[in-house]
Amino acid sequence: MNNNVKKRHNQIRPGLTTLLGSYFLRHIQVFFYSLGQLSRTPVSTLMTCMVIGIALALPTGLHTLLKNAQQLSGGWESTAQISVFLNRNIRTSQAQKLKSDIQNWPDVISVHYISREQALIEFQELSGFGDALKALNTNPLPSVFIVKPKLSSTSDEQATQRLLNKLRNLKQTDKAQLDMQWVRRLYAIMNIVERGVLILSFLLALAVLLVVGNTIRLAIQNRYKEIVVMKLIGGTDAFIRRPFLYTGFWYGLFGGIIAWLLVSFALLSISQPLEKLTMLYQNQFELANISFLTVLILLGISIFLGLAGSWFAVGRHLREIEPQ
Amino acid sequence: MIRFINASKRYSSGFDALQNVNFHMAAGEMAFLTGHSGAGKSSLLKLIALLERSSRGQVIINNQNLAKISRRRIPYFRRNIGIIFQDHQLLFDRTVYDNVALPLIIAGFSHRDIGKRVRAALDKVGLLNKEKKYPITLSGGEQQRVGIARAVVNKPPLILADEPTGNLDPELSAEIMGLFRDFSDVGVTVLVATHDLALISQLPYRMLTLKNGKLINDGLPVL
Numbered sequence: 001m002n003n004n005v006k007k008r009h010n011q012i013r014p015g016l017t018t019l020l021g022s023y024f025l026r027h028i029q030v031f032f033y034s035l036g037q038l039s040r041t042p043v044s045t046l047m048t049c050m051v052i053g054i055a056l057a058l059p060t061g062l063h064t065l066l067k068n069a070q071q072l073s074g075g076w077e078s079t080a081q082i083s084v085f086l087n088r089n090i091r092t093s094q095a096q097k098l099k100s101d102i103q104n105w106p107d108v109i110s111v112h113y114i115s116r117e118q119a120l121i122e123f124q125e126l127s128g129f130g131d132a133l134k135a136l137n138t139n140p141l142p143s144v145f146i147v148k149p150k151l152s153s154t155s156d157e158q159a160t161q162r163l164l165n166k167l168r169n170l171k172q173t174d175k176a177q178l179d180m181q182w183v184r185r186l187y188a189i190m191n192i193v194e195r196g197v198l199i200l201s202f203l204l205a206l207a208v209l210l211v212v213g214n215t216i217r218l219a220i221q222n223r224y225k226e227i228v229v230m231k232l233i234g235g236t237d238a239f240i241r242r243p244f245l246y247t248g249f250w251y252g253l254f255g256g257i258i259a260w261l262l263v264s265f266a267l268l269s270i271s272q273p274l275e276k277l278t279m280l281y282q283n284q285f286e287l288a289n290i291s292f293l294t295v296l297i298l299l300g301i302s303i304f305l306g307l308a309g310s311w312f313a314v315g316r317h318l319r320e321i322e323p324q
Numbered sequence: 325m326i327r328f329i330n331a332s333k334r335y336s337s338g339f340d341a342l343q344n345v346n347f348h349m350a351a352g353e354m355a356f357l358t359g360h361s362g363a364g365k366s367s368l369l370k371l372i373a374l375l376e377r378s379s380r381g382q383v384i385i386n387n388q389n390l391a392k393i394s395r396r397r398i399p400y401f402r403r404n405i406g407i408i409f410q411d412h413q414l415l416f417d418r419t420v421y422d423n424v425a426l427p428l429i430i431a432g433f434s435h436r437d438i439g440k441r442v443r444a445a446l447d448k449v450g451l452l453n454k455e456k457k458y459p460i461t462l463s464g465g466e467q468q469r470v471g472i473a474r475a476v477v478n479k480p481p482l483i484l485a486d487e488p489t490g491n492l493d494p495e496l497s498a499e500i501m502g503l504f505r506d507f508s509d510v511g512v513t514v515l516v517a518t519h520d521l522a523l524i525s526q527l528p529y530r531m532l533t534l535k536n537g538k539l540i541n542d543g544l545p546v547l
Contacts, residue, residue, distance in 0.1 A: 022432045229413050232373075233474070234403035235430045237396075323375055 027242070034246035045254075048215050052208050052255025052302065057262035059201035060298050064263060064290045066194055072285055073186055080160065080183075084145040084167050085175040088116075095143055098172055102147065107163050112146040119144060142174060205305055212251050212309025216244050220317045228323045237318060244314045245307060252306020256299040263290050325351040325482060325513040326372060331381035333367050333537075341367035343537045344381065349515065349530075351481065354508035356524045357517040359534035365517040368534065369484050372515070373405055374398050386481060403431055406475030410487035412467045414459040414474075420446070421455040424473045431478055445477040449503060465496040472503060476512075483507060485516040489523065497523055 038045045086095060092115055099113045114122070119141040124133055133140075149163050160178065167176040220227070230240050271287040278285040290298075326349040333342040342364045349355055357365050370376040371383050374390055383390045386404060393401050414423050424445055428438045446452045449469040459467050468488060475483060485504065489497035497520065505527075508514045518524060524531065525545045533541035 018434050018437070019432045022434055025435075026429075026432065226415055229415055229426070230430065231399070232375075232402065232407060232413060233427045233430060234399045234401075236399040239399075239430055 030242050031246050034243045035250055037243070038247060038250055045251075048211065048251055049254040049258055051211050052251060052306070053258025053262060055204045055208050055211070056255060056259035056298065056302055057266075059197055059204055060259055060290065060294070061263045061266055062193075062197045062200070064267060064288075064294065066190065066197060067291075067294075068288055069190060071288065073183065073190075080149060080178070082145075082147040082149060082160075082164055082167060082176055082178050084147055084170075084173055085142045086145065086172050087174045088142050090143065090172050092143075094172070095145075098170070099145060102145065102167075105163075105166075107150050107159060109148040109150045111148075114144045114146065116141055116143045205301070208255065208302070208305045209309045209312070212248050212306050213313040215251065216248055216310040216313035217317055219244060219247060220313065220321075224321060227318070227321050231321070232323045240318060241314045244310050248306040248308075248310025249303055250306070251310075252303040253299065255306065256302030259302065260290065260295055260298060325349050325353070325386060326515065327382075327384040328368075328371075329382040329384070331371060331378045331383050333364075333371060333376060334379045340537050342371070342378075342534075345534075345537075345539050347532060347539060347542055349513060351513055352508065352511040353530065354504065354514040355516075355530040355532055356527075357515060357532045357534065358519055358521060358524070360519065363534040364537040365519075365534055366486060367537075369407075369486050369515070369517055372482075372484060373407055374401060399430075403427065403478065404480050404482060406478075406480040406483040408468075408471050408475045408483065408485040408488045410490040412459070412471040414467060414470055416458065416460050418458075419455065420451065420457050420459060420462070420470050423459060423470055424455075424477050427474060427478045433478075441477055442473075445473040448476070448506075449473045464491050465499070468492065468496075468500060469503075472500070476507060480512070482513045483515070485514070485518075487518055488516065489518060489520055494523065501527065 086098075090098075095113060095115070099111050102108055103111050116139050120133065120139050123141060145167075147163075147167065149160050164176055164178050167173060227240055267287060267289055274287050275285070326347075328345045328347050331342060331345045332340065334340050345364075345368065357368060359365055367376065371378050371390070372385060374393065377390070385401075388401070390401075415426070418426075421442055424442045425438050428441060433441070443452060443455070446455055449472050451466060451469055451473065454462065454466065454470075459470060462470065468491075472488070475485075483504070488504075489500050492500065501516075501523065504514050504516060516524075528544065531541065531543065531545050532539060
């Protein structure tokens with residue numbers, strides 16, 4: 001009799017293979033269950049995702065614009081050149097000789113000579129002051145050497161400066177200038193902007209974390225009774241935590257997608273006027289859209305923020321709920 | 325199955341809910357826990373289910389000293405106990421079936437197993453035809469039976485019931501008690517807290533009586 005009782009009363013437990021198989025099945029189920037829960041309240045879900053999306057779109061958009069600006073100006077550094085304006089009394093033959101001299105300097109790649117006549121023609125073509133120039137009796141423009149310095153690296157500033165001084169000290173030189181100063185300044189400004197975007201990104205990421213955390217906190221409060229019952233019948237913390245973590249995951253994913261769409265539309269809408277603008281500068285420039293890698297990073301970060309936000313909220317509030 | 329050794333519970337407010345309680349219940353035994361409200365019935369059940377921990381003394385359940393069960397292990401420990409509440413503690417946004425299935429889902433049973441076991445449990449309490457209903461649409465007695473089905477669905481060796489007939493009329497109460505007797509007959513240890521003396525004094529089961537936190541009587545009712 002006693003034996004019989006014992007046999008009947010071995011408590012039933014699922015087997016190990018069942019447990020492993022059902023573990024993944026549970027995850028998949030909770031994955032979609034949490035999605036279903038979110039779709040039951042589409043408006044508030046959308047609002048939360050929009051907040052996350054807008055918060056993430058701002059740094060992503062700025063980052064993409066910055067990338068474009070860097071790409072646009074990236075070619076300029078390698079085109080570093082020194083314009084040497086010659087004294088006006090230098091004759092063409094003298095200039096030609098000087099040109100071949102300079103060309104033989106070790107730190108010079110090439111010298112392009114623009115005679116006074118050529119300079120005048122070019123200026124007339126490009127500046128639109130052609131008619132005004134015709135009114136002048138003499139050609140006011142000097143002849144110019146465009147000297148390309150040999151740069152071992154773009155930061156080889158001292159070597160460039162030495163070359164510049166050498167050119168300045170030539171007796172035939174009226175004036176020599178490095179056409180780089182403004183590019184350097186632009187880079188310096190872009191560095192500051194980049195830093196600013198980084199700080200902004202950090203703050204907005206924190207905001208996303210708080211938004212998700214607060215949303216999950218409310219969800220926990222709404223399901224207070226359910227959590228109590230789960231705890232009463234032996235639900236582990238991990239089991240109870242899981243749907244909230246997946247909810248955070250979904251918030252992050254959707255927020256990231258919204259951010260992506262927002263940035264794409266914004267870029268699309270400014271690309272045309274921008275093209276017009278660059279055309280006015282006789283420049284061909286196509287605004288690059290947000291890159292695939294950036295999208296991946298954006299989604300990765302937003303999902304991480306969603307998970308982290310809900311993790312903090314669940315960690316803080318789940319322990320407080322104990323059945324009485 | 326249940327052993328209390330000089331167990332006491334003092335709440336942080338200084339109130340002594342239980343004082344030096346000693347008793348033992350063998351596996352498969354059924355007993356009633358009685359006393360006025362505030363006598364310590366709920367506190368005693370809470371100690372068993374690890375909803376509270378004893379301040380002094382020991383509580384040993386199924387050969388496990390509860391003092392040695394860490395917070396992290398509590399969920400696994402609770403899966404061995406079916407708990408039935410006066411207010412049922414059902415989830416009203418889920419069907420009867422889903423409510424009863426919850427302990428099995430938590431324990432990680434396969435989908436097919438869950439279906440079989442849930443229907444067996446619902447059949448046992450006579451609610452097989454209500455599995456798709458929501459608890460709110462059921463009567464009080466039916467809701468309590470859903471709670472019982474959920475408590476026994478994973479066949480725990482121990483069932484605790486806290487005032488399970490508190491809101492039910494005598495006929496339904498007798499029906500519920502009949503269910504507990506059935507579980508006891510197949511070897512489950514059953515401890516039912518109730519103050520419904522009229523109902524239990526006619527039943528041939530052991531009665532533990534609490535008064536002001538002390539166990540003042542332990543034995544069969546005088547018939």
